[in-house]
Amino acid sequence: AQTVTQSQPEMSVQEAETVTLSCTYDTSESNYYLFWYKQPPSRQMILVIRQEAYKQQNATENRFSVNFQKAAKSFSLKISDSQLGDTAMYFCAFIIMNRDDKIIFGKGTRLHILP
């Protein structure tokens, strides 16, 4: 079965600090996409970053970067210079390529950025 585990239900950090959200997943497939989604209080799902499993280079998007360890099936999200607007629920997820487009979500990590 495909699963995603986010071991940190809730985290708090001071504004401007760096925070890392952990995610591990389990799949027997070799071709998949990994995602981090942000869900702010508005509850709109916002794509933060994505990583193709066949790419070794870690994806980055401005202050957001990932540490993708395929062998360990780990996909952590680092947020640098955190801002108050980063306060949200963060979901780690993946999709198996060329399958059914179903997203497998983790349970989420609630991140609070403190002023």
Added chain:
Amino acid sequence: GAVVSQHPSRVICKSGTSVKIECRSLDFQATTMFWYRQFPKQSLMLMATSNEGSKATYEQGVEKDKFLINHASLTLSTLTVTSAHPEDSSFYICRAVSMGRDTDTQYFGPGTRLTVL
């Protein structure tokens, strides 16, 4: 701007009534739409997958007669909660995926908050 819309954004209804939620892809053709429900402080739970022109595929434990899904066109899918009860109160989110396998072209709707009194 938004590429997937949902209507209504909020709805309050009486127990026993039916509620229809629309999900529209605004500037791309969505061959597949997914419907999720989300309880407070929880993750998204997939309810069903709908492909344009065919019957929806429901996840285990989801009552297909209660949650009617129609995907009549490449830009519109509807979820109808029939004979709603208070336990159906939840946040419902759709996700639209375009033709082909480019996972860039997949977007979530803004969600619909359903409250059943």
